[in-house]
Amino acid sequence: MLQVRIHGRGGQGVVSAAEMLSIAAFEEGRHAQAFPSFGSERTGAPVVAFCRIDDKEIRLREPIMEPDALIIQDPTLLHQVDCFAGLKPDGYILINTSRSFEALGLGGFVKGWHPERLCTVAATELAIKHVGRPVPNVPLLGGFAAVSGHIRLESVEKAIRAKFSGKVAEGNIAAAAQAYAIVRAEMMEALHHA
């Protein structure tokens, strides 16, 4: 079972991201469970959502306390919330930022981990460019398809079409594809340097 926790802020589509990730997994014939952690639902307040993916029925209903993977939609949360609580060593981390793990002060924390599992992508910029709105959730899912290797980009596209239509869907698909390509390149470079 792959357990993913998504951290972001109210208004960034954190809950939708978990839902779309579950749809993408469903499209691949897998079982998936997405659910939010309802706390402060105000715009800008820290929000968490969860997604489990497995090949068999998922019965577990507890919040994800030991995730295999993290998507961090807002790097300013790193100073406010313990985003990394319970993350399994050598887990996957994708952060919405144009900065590096070292520049974010995370170099020590992830020292010795698989470098190709630690990626960043400036998802908000990609969303503004392709969709015209600063909502980073969908491009991050494209990036997550790359970094995790657990979901195909085509499945993410199907999930986007399940949630959006018309220009918004096309823009999000383009943003997800570009994020996928950026993260792939980053992983290749990390492997090259490793």
Next chain:
Amino acid sequence: MLKQCEGSHAVAEAVALCRPEVICAYPISPQTHIVEGLGEMVKSGELTDCEFINVESEFAAMSVAIGASAGGARAYTATASQGLLFMAEAVYNASGLGLPIVMTVANRAIGAPINIWNDHSDSLSQRDCGWIQLFAETNQEALDLHIQAFKLAEELSLPVMVCMDGFILTHAYERVDIPSQNQVDAFLPAYEPRQVLDPNEPVSIGAMVGPEAFMEVRYLAHAKQMQALERIPAHAAEFQRVFGRDSGGLIHTYCADGAETIVIAMGSVLGTIKDTVDEMRKPENGGHKIGVLGITCFRPFPIEAVAAALKQCKRFVVLEKSLAVGIGGIVATNVRMAATGMGLRGYTVVAGLGGRAITMKSLTALFDKAGRDELELLSFLDLDWKAVNKQLVREKQVRRSGPVAEAMLRDLGAVAARNY
């Protein structure tokens, strides 16, 4: 058709497939997405011959449902928490009058302190209101139970409450199999009322009844619920024939054969319990002889079925998301009645109040303790005793100790609610 969707959406689709004629809606979390979904379907024309009525309160929602049902319409509404309490007077009237309304309760705690998260306090506060109460374990079961609920309600002329865990189910995206209209039509016949307000054949419904007949009318309500104990398994069997799924029924057991300890619960927590039990049964984890009894039908309470399921065990643990302040468990009290004279050790565990997460880690420790008979008769899972005791001391020392909820939050240094 298999679909990955939100639990609320699955329920809205199920209700629409049941061809409701009147839907009364008043929003309250975590139920709102269900009636929003139905409202969209009525507006788009996907759901036809249905009146969607926005009312001014939950009391009005149930009152309109009563009027619609008495007028011969298939009526549906949904609520939660304080909303259910606010409509309580009308809830009793619906069952007292024998009107087959179906209502979803998206289970949520009751204030004060105000809390939007899940537990079973709302539905269980209405356990004696005369409605049948069914509890769903998964979103698939929530969907299926609604289809069965309309059939059961109309056959017996009794209202049915379908209870599903707020947020945990209502807001969870998971895989559901949504049946076809043909399947639902084959299972659920058109509503044929026992009583109807018809200008061509005038009757009155809701007479005042004095001591000469009140007890008899009440007894008949009880007798009807007892009939449900036979109809519910029959409907589940018929449902399986039409839809090919085992859904509904009175109870479900899991790994119960040869189990010395049986854990009893209702709703979505059964999934976490089953995963815990699977782990504990493994030889490398001690090979615990532990099984599960899920109660799907809480009203009428299936006394015989519960007793039969407990026949071979040594002890039972009732894990419930409710607290009867001043005595302990609500479900446990009912289970103990079923287990009368069986010589079993029974433990009540109150868990998950107000959305407190129920984790495999805590359950494993709890069941391990239960297996060694080291559990107290009444316990509270993951209760923060330090915080509780601090407040108790404060109240002893200071007369003006102030409001309790605010003191707890201050001690915790909580700035925002969280549950992970």
